[in-house]
Amino acid sequence: MPTSKRPASDARKVFGIRLREARWERDLTLEDVAEKADMNWSYIAQVERGERNVSIDNLAALADAVDMALPDLLQPLPAGTDDQKTQAVSKKKKQTNG
Numbered sequence: 001m002p003t004s005k006r007p008a009s010d011a012r013k014v015f016g017i018r019l020r021e022a023r024w025e026r027d028l029t030l031e032d033v034a035e036k037a038d039m040n041w042s043y044i045a046q047v048e049r050g051e052r053n054v055s056i057d058n059l060a061a062l063a064d065a066v067d068m069a070l071p072d073l074l075q076p077l078p079a080g081t082d083d084q085k086t087q088a089v090s091k092k093k094k095q096t097n098g
Contacts, residue, residue, distance in 0.1 A: 012047075
Protein backbone atom coordinates (compact mmCIF):
# COMPACT_ATOMS: atom_id res chain seq x y z
CA MET A 1 0.00 0.00 0.00
CA PRO A 2 1.49 3.37 -0.99
CA THR A 3 2.38 5.70 1.84
CA SER A 4 2.54 8.92 -0.17
CA LYS A 5 -0.21 11.46 0.25
CA ARG A 6 -2.63 11.51 -2.66
CA PRO A 7 -3.03 14.99 -4.21
CA ALA A 8 -6.28 16.80 -3.49
CA SER A 9 -9.00 16.21 -6.05
CA ASP A 10 -10.55 19.12 -7.89
CA ALA A 11 -13.80 18.58 -5.97
CA ARG A 12 -12.00 18.79 -2.60
CA LYS A 13 -10.16 21.93 -3.70
CA VAL A 14 -13.35 23.56 -4.98
CA PHE A 15 -15.26 22.76 -1.80
CA GLY A 16 -12.42 24.02 0.38
CA ILE A 17 -12.04 27.28 -1.53
CA ARG A 18 -15.79 27.89 -1.57
CA LEU A 19 -16.07 27.08 2.15
CA ARG A 20 -13.26 29.50 3.01
CA GLU A 21 -14.79 32.24 0.86
CA ALA A 22 -18.20 31.73 2.50
CA ARG A 23 -16.61 31.85 5.96
CA TRP A 24 -14.76 35.08 5.14
CA GLU A 25 -17.85 36.70 3.61
CA ARG A 26 -19.69 36.05 6.86
CA ASP A 27 -16.75 37.17 9.03
CA LEU A 28 -16.61 33.75 10.69
CA THR A 29 -13.47 32.29 12.21
CA LEU A 30 -12.49 28.66 11.94
CA GLU A 31 -13.57 28.35 15.57
CA ASP A 32 -17.02 29.82 14.77
CA VAL A 33 -17.59 27.29 12.00
CA ALA A 34 -16.19 24.48 14.14
CA GLU A 35 -18.64 25.24 16.92
CA LYS A 36 -21.61 25.43 14.54
CA ALA A 37 -20.63 22.22 12.73
CA ASP A 38 -19.54 20.40 15.92
CA MET A 39 -16.07 19.73 14.49
CA ASN A 40 -12.51 20.62 15.34
CA TRP A 41 -11.18 23.86 13.82
CA SER A 42 -8.01 22.14 12.60
CA TYR A 43 -10.10 19.60 10.66
CA ILE A 44 -11.96 22.48 8.98
CA ALA A 45 -8.65 24.17 8.12
CA GLN A 46 -7.55 20.92 6.43
CA VAL A 47 -10.86 20.79 4.55
CA GLU A 48 -10.35 24.36 3.34
CA ARG A 49 -6.90 23.43 2.04
CA GLY A 50 -8.33 20.40 0.21
CA GLU A 51 -6.40 17.96 2.39
CA ARG A 52 -9.35 15.97 3.76
CA ASN A 53 -11.71 13.63 1.99
CA VAL A 54 -14.91 14.85 3.64
CA SER A 55 -17.92 12.61 4.31
CA ILE A 56 -21.33 13.58 2.98
CA ASP A 57 -22.55 14.21 6.54
CA ASN A 58 -19.65 16.57 7.20
CA LEU A 59 -20.18 18.36 3.87
CA ALA A 60 -23.78 19.04 4.90
CA ALA A 61 -22.80 20.15 8.42
CA LEU A 62 -20.19 22.57 7.05
CA ALA A 63 -22.65 24.00 4.52
CA ASP A 64 -25.17 24.56 7.33
CA ALA A 65 -22.47 26.18 9.49
CA VAL A 66 -21.85 28.85 6.84
CA ASP A 67 -25.57 29.08 5.99
CA MET A 68 -25.21 27.92 2.39
CA ALA A 69 -26.79 25.23 0.28
CA LEU A 70 -24.39 22.34 -0.26
CA PRO A 71 -24.68 22.46 -4.08
CA ASP A 72 -23.50 26.07 -4.02
CA LEU A 73 -20.29 25.02 -2.26
CA LEU A 74 -19.64 22.44 -4.98
CA GLN A 75 -20.09 24.74 -8.00
CA PRO A 76 -17.03 24.89 -10.26
CA LEU A 77 -14.76 27.86 -9.76
CA PRO A 78 -14.51 30.56 -12.42
CA ALA A 79 -11.62 30.15 -14.85
CA GLY A 80 -8.39 31.48 -13.42
CA THR A 81 -9.40 30.91 -9.79
CA ASP A 82 -6.90 28.80 -7.94
CA ASP A 83 -5.33 28.32 -4.56
CA GLN A 84 -2.77 31.08 -5.22
CA LYS A 85 -5.57 33.63 -5.49
CA THR A 86 -7.08 32.31 -2.27
CA GLN A 87 -3.72 32.58 -0.51
CA ALA A 88 -3.31 36.17 -1.71
CA VAL A 89 -6.76 37.07 -0.38
CA SER A 90 -5.91 35.34 2.90
CA LYS A 91 -2.71 37.34 3.27
CA LYS A 92 -4.53 40.60 2.51
CA LYS A 93 -7.31 39.75 5.00
CA LYS A 94 -4.74 39.02 7.74
CA GLN A 95 -3.05 42.38 7.09
CA THR A 96 -6.40 44.17 7.25
CA ASN A 97 -7.42 42.48 10.51
CA GLY A 98 -4.22 43.25 12.31
